[in-house]
Amino acid sequence: MAVTEGSAASCPVCGGSGHRTLGPNPDYPDSEIVRCSACGLMSTFPVPPQEELAEDYETSYVLHHHDELPPHYVPHKDARAAAQRSFVVEHSDLSVFDRVSVLDIGSGIGSLLKAFADLPNAGDLVGIEPSPTMRARAQQRVPPEARLLGGLFSPNRFEEASFELVTGSHVLEHVGDPVRFLGDVRSTVRPGGLLFLEVPRETEHEVRRIVAARHQGLMHLLFFERETLLAALHAAGWELCHVAAFGPSRDSFSVVPPSPRPSGSRIRRRAVRFARRLGLAKWRPRSAKRSTTSAEMGSIGAFSTENEPDGIWLRVLARNPAR
Numbered sequence: 454m455a456v457t458e459g460s461a462a463s464c465p466v467c468g469g470s471g472h473r474t475l476g477p478n479p480d481y482p483d484s485e486i487v488r489c490s491a492c493g494l495m496s497t498f499p500v501p502p503q504e505e506l507a508e509d510y511e512t513s514y515v516l517h518h519h520d521e522l523p524p525h526y527v528p529h530k531d532a533r534a535a536a537q538r539s540f541v542v543e544h545s546d547l548s549v550f551d552r553v554s555v556l557d558i559g560s561g562i563g564s565l566l567k568a569f570a571d572l573p574n575a576g577d578l579v580g581i582e583p584s585p586t587m588r589a590r591a592q593q594r595v596p597p598e599a600r601l602l603g604g605l606f607s608p609n610r611f612e613e614a615s616f617e618l619v620t621g622s623h624v625l626e627h628v629g630d631p632v633r634f635l636g637d638v639r640s641t642v643r644p645g646g647l648l649f650l651e652v653p654r655e656t657e658h659e660v661r662r663i664v665a666a667r668h669q670g671l672m673h674l675l676f677f678e679r680e681t682l683l684a685a686l687h688a689a690g691w692e693l694c695h696v697a698a699f700g701p702s703r704d705s706f707s708v709v710p711p712s713p714r715p716s717g718s719r720i721r722r723r724a725v726r727f728a729r730r731l732g733l734a735k736w737r738p739r740s741a742k743r744s745t746t747s748a749e750m751g752s753i754g755a756f757s758t759e760n761e762p763d764g765i766w767l768r769v770l771a772r773n774p775a776r
């Protein structure tokens with residue numbers, strides 16, 4: 454765990470230069486995941502070129518290239534969007550705005566736009582989604598007046614202060630420089646307007662497991678804990694309204710299946726057989742912790758009603774301070 458001082462990597466949140474290297478990012482093997490010694494942010498350095506990221510999201514990200522979505526996909530996204538909408542409504546007062554124009558970054562199949570479309574004071578609905586396949590699916594699901602745009606978010610594409618609410622569900626972890634991104638987003642939000650984000654809640658232990666297993670397909674550049682997410686928002690000038698963890702406990706779920714340890718499992722099998730002989734039919738060794746793959750992860754939220762204080766997702770609502 455060498456601490457590199459004065460290296461070229463400076464933390465995108467606090468600017469600190471000291472860090473520990475956790476290992477290569479399996480999705481971007483030319484880059485390492487580093488943990489800032491000052492603020493604790495886990496980020497990817499160097500950030501892969503923007504063109505490479507844009508192309509990945511157009512062509513290969515998770516399910517975008519599949520013709521058929523798994524049966525749980527749509528109900529899961531819609532149920533999550535409904536819960537996210539409730540979170541926003543519960544922790545803010547959207548009725549103070551004459552109209553609530555919504556920009557959803559990474560709008561996927563349009564679940565969040567659909568969820569906010571029936572606000573009594575709904576304004577413009579705009580989604581940005583790089584994948585043409587997902588955009589086509591969204592187009593069939595959102596109200597006809599909603600605008601769906603391709604490509605990646607850039608503040609130049611929108612008028613300043615033109616939205617009351619910007620949302621991004623599982624977007625910020627794909628961004629190279631969170632403070633710059635959150636600052637750019639803030640320029641599109643009117644003073645007093647809101648930002649809702651949901652990101653995975655990571656731990657260093659989990660990130661180390663992802664690195665060790667060379668687990669691919671997440672395409673995450675940032676790995677947030679509650680503190681580092683709030684530090685990024687603060688550095689970009691946002692005021693916190695509310696933050697909470699949701700979903701099943703971080704301790705009980707990992708995107709990485711348990712590593713095969715032949716000798717260990719032989720011992721475990723023998724222990725289970727011995728327990729059965731003693732009549733403890735349901736006994737399992739404690740190390741046989743439940744784990745799941747990324748593909749399975751998509752289905753968890755659809756059916757899980759667990760919301761643990763150490764859940765695997767973080768939801769945050771922030772306000773652009775009124776001038």
Ligand SMILES: [Zn+2]
Pocket residue numbers: 464465466467468469489490491492493494
């Ligand atoms: Zn830092």
